[in-house]
Amino acid sequence: MNKKVVIAFLFMFLLTISTGVYGVILSNTEPTLFWFAVPAGNITEPKVLRGPGPPINLTPIKVDIDRFTPLKKFFNPNVVEIGTHWIYNYGKKPVILRIELINCTLPVKWDVSANFPFDEKTHTFTKPLMPGQRIDGLVFHWIFEIPPELMNKPIIYQGGVKLIDANTGEVLTFIPIEIVRGELMRGGS
Amino acid sequence: MNRFEILKKNKWRYISFIIGFLLLVSPFALLIRLEFWITGNLAEPSIHYACLRMPIGWIFRGAVNYLISRPEMTAFIIGVLGLSLFLGPIFCGWLCPVGAVSEAISRIIPLPNKFRIHIKDTNITSALRYGFFAGYITIYILIGLKLSGDWIGSICCRFCASTILQNLAAGIFGWLLPTYGSIEYWGTASIIVLISWLIIGGIFTYGGRGWCLFFCPLGAFSNLLYKVGAKLGFYRITYNKDKCSHCKKCNLVCPMWAIKSDHSVETALCINCKECVNICPTGALTMKWGKENATK
């Protein structure tokens, strides 16, 4: 085989590996998208929920802003986005889902669009989500804006998201969310 | 060359770009609005629902279920590709808001051309363009063979100039209509895409179509079909050597670097924008139908 081909192959191969390492070291704390499903209970550690659709990885969400990439740190250090395209009902009965972000004093914008009726005031999907179904066409983002005075605190936000049956008030799934500084991120991928 | 002269000669193309923006980009997204109104979809219309990339991945990974479950995206891509076979990549050249914005920025910012990337060898440009396309397709084929993780959809969107455009438009025009899409959040991926699309591909690339030339899979796929269509005698650009005065004006106006050294046009790059046809003083470049003089 041509020597140049081997060298080019090795070069690109190493470049890929090093880019992967870069990804591991620097950029694993921009967890923009997560999967959600009900009922999954209190998610204190990573868990796989199985149902009629794909297996769903549920995990506590922890964002360490110290581990943002240099680009993110330079251009947009104080904004954290957490969102989902996938909310499934893996239970046995239809549910009207209300979403509650608890313990949140940070300014947060709810950016929601779906082929499913959503009440922006109560943060409730007003139509029942049938067993085995997902919310169709969902684009759901929380955009947290961290005030300058909180930027140097070790824990910026410690709370979570509750997926609640709006009819009964029962908490079907709770996923903790933390925004911290200087701690290794454990959730999400 | 007088900028106003170019503007005047190609006015329909620039008007068409504005229409393309209004048809696809939220908060306007009139085409998507119409589709949602017909189908009763409650989501907020945006360019996301006419994705320029995902269905191409689905085609190559054999994800028929995705193609069926998102019929609007599938129809859009099939429509654009079908048009490319018969009429050339007119979506890229006349409607695509992503290409239009980067091309416009390139023309508005008066950077001297010596600071702009311009590969004059069309074979090199084609090799780079289709090499990237081959790498992109390879990934999807491997995913189709189940040799990789299965939630490629989410990473598609991290590498998407359309989403960035959507978010910028939502920031600028969001006050007009209720809209989703946020300009506040910038992740590493979106910053990289913004730099590649508008700064390197727009300002620092001759013609402002760097993103279209090297990264857009729909553009590359459309041009492949155009090449086939031109050979079959469908609508295409033709070059008459006898009429050419070698003034090189076509070379200067082509945003896709598609003019070869002999001044004929490389159909693997050309987007049928007709800028060269309109500027050619001798009529050496014309548009044609039919088998006669089909490209070889």
Place this chain on the structure above:
Amino acid sequence: MRYIWAFILAASVAPITYLFSIPCGFSCAQCPLGGICILAYPLIFLGVIIIKFIRKIKSLISKIA
């Protein structure tokens, strides 16, 4: 020949752009690409070698003819 190099370079860049733009998992192959970028290289290079081989055969045939 330099066209083939341009092709290889661009084809190799495609998987890298995914890696660069994704916050990966904890180690390689845990991102949604599942390490596919690494598999892509042998295939891309195999393709190039096949193209070169076909070219050689074609030129041989044309010489014989």
